Amino acid sequence: MSWEDKIRKVEPYVAGEQPREKNIIKLNTNECPYPPAPGVQAAVEQLAEDSSFLRLYPDMDATPLVEALAAQYGVDPDRIFVGVGSDDVLALCFLTFFTAATREAPLLFPDITYSFYDVWADLYRIPYRAVPLREDFSIDPADYLPAQGAENSGIIFPNPNAPTGLELAPAEVERIIAGNPDSIVIVDEAYVDFGGQTALPLLEKYDNLLVVQTFSKSRAMAGARVGFAIGSKKLIGYLKDVKFSFNSYTMNLPAIRIGTAAALDTAWFEETTGKIAATRERFKAQIRALGFEFPDSRSNFVFARHPAFGGAELQKALRARGIIVRHFEKPRIADYLRITIGTDEQMDAVVKALQEILAEKA
Numbered sequence: 001m002s003w004e005d006k007i008r009k010v011e012p013y014v015a016g017e018q019p020r021e022k023n024i025i026k027l028n029t030n031e032c033p034y035p036p037a038p039g040v041q042a043a044v045e046q047l048a049e050d051s052s053f054l055r056l057y058p059d060m061d062a063t064p065l066v067e068a069l070a071a072q073y074g075v076d077p078d079r080i081f082v083g084v085g086s087d088d089v090l091a092l093c094f095l096t097f098f099t100a101a102t103r104e105a106p107l108l109f110p111d112i113t114y115s116f117y118d119v120w121a122d123l124y125r126i127p128y129r130a131v132p133l134r135e136d137f138s139i140d141p142a143d144y145l146p147a148q149g150a151e152n153s154g155i156i157f158p159n160p161n162a163p164t165g166l167e168l169a170p171a172e173v174e175r176i177i178a179g180n181p182d183s184i185v186i187v188d189e190a191y192v193d194f195g196g197q198t199a200l201p202l203l204e205k206y207d208n209l210l211v212v213q214t215f216s217k218s219r220a221m222a223g224a225r226v227g228f229a230i231g232s233k234k235l236i237g238y239l240k241d242v243k244f245s246f247n248s249y250t251m252n253l254p255a256i257r258i259g260t261a262a263a264l265d266t267a268w269f270e271e272t273t274g275k276i277a278a279t280r281e282r283f284k285a286q287i288r289a290l291g292f293e294f295p296d297s298r299s300n301f302v303f304a305r306h307p308a309f310g311g312a313e314l315q316k317a318l319r320a321r322g323i324i325v326r327h328f329e330k331p332r333i334a335d336y337l338r339i340t341i342g343t344d345e346q347m348d349a350v351v352k353a354l355q356e357i358l359a360e361k362a
């Protein structure tokens with residue numbers, strides 16, 4: 001065997017483009033269009049005054065951040081795990097909770113979902129089964145129940161799902177968790193803060209549930225890389241054991257400080273997420289009037305198609321007008337565009353561009 005044959009080969013996750021040009025309306029990676037909470041800016045300024053955080057190792061428990069989250073969500077600090085974005089948290093979850101999966105009892109997740117899940121599964125050699133969504137893109141809880149033939153060693157799905165934006169009702173989420181007492185169920189709530197309903201209350205009843213959230217979208221901090229998981233003390237303990245066996249010091253002090261400031265500002269959080277949800281509803285009405293079709297998103301993006309266009313074609317036409325949106329060249333969704341909700345002004349510009357594109361085609 002050559003050295004090259006001995007390498008673990010994986011096909012990496014492909015993230016949305018981060019363009020270099022200015023004056024672009026960037027609606028392709030679900031970032032927040034508004035600056036973060038005022039306390040975040042103050043924390044950044046304070047960091048500039050004392051560089052000792054560069055010389056010293058950071059607090060590997062990220063204590064102030066964990067305590068701020070504990071206060072915010074009303075749980076004990078030992079039920080919270082923080083990581084460098086929820087991607088970091090999720091990657092560690094796959095390693096900790098899902099590597100016992102087998103071909104007979106694989107990891108389950110939807111066929112149309114966050115495209116990092118199959119990458120992590122491949123990376124860790126976790127057998128998985130992608131469960132088809134219904135025709136309308138909704139998740140059918142029955143498809144995840146061992147009692148109905150869905151043997152598994154773990155389940156993960158985003159709620160709201162990405163890139164569809166569709167929410168699974170809390171009672172349906174509970175059906176999946178209750179029907180899987182021998183599996184760990186992870187609900188990835190990256191997009192829950194824009195009017196969705198969190199599974200956090202279910203933690204009181206189920207110790208096999210882990211809820212993962214992020215500061216990237218609803219707290220306007222995609223660049224700071226802060227994500228977290230809340231679960232039973234036991235689950236969090238196992239996750240920490242793996243994390244501290246891998247790399248203890250992943251979250252640096254600036255991220256801890258500004259994350260803490262962001263976590264504490266409830267008023268900013270509610271105002272901003274409310275504003276984005278209102279813009280989303282306004283945008284839905286605008287594009288519905290143009291003939292677009294879309295699942296009823298509860299997230300900070302809309303997943304839409306137009307009968308007269310292919311997804312790639314429409315993406316290109318928008319790009320030519322300085323608007324970047326996400327398109328997935330995949331079965332069932334190749335006609336759709338995932339459009340992040342920006343400010344009202346940005347969305348008006350999108351609507352105007354779409355009107356022009358439609359008029360040209362007519």
Ligand code: PMP
Nearest residue numbers: 085086087114158162190214216
């Ligand atoms: N989960 C889902 C469903 C996502 O869409 C994303 C964003 N790419 C993430 C998790 C990860 O976000 P982050 O690492 O920025 O917290």
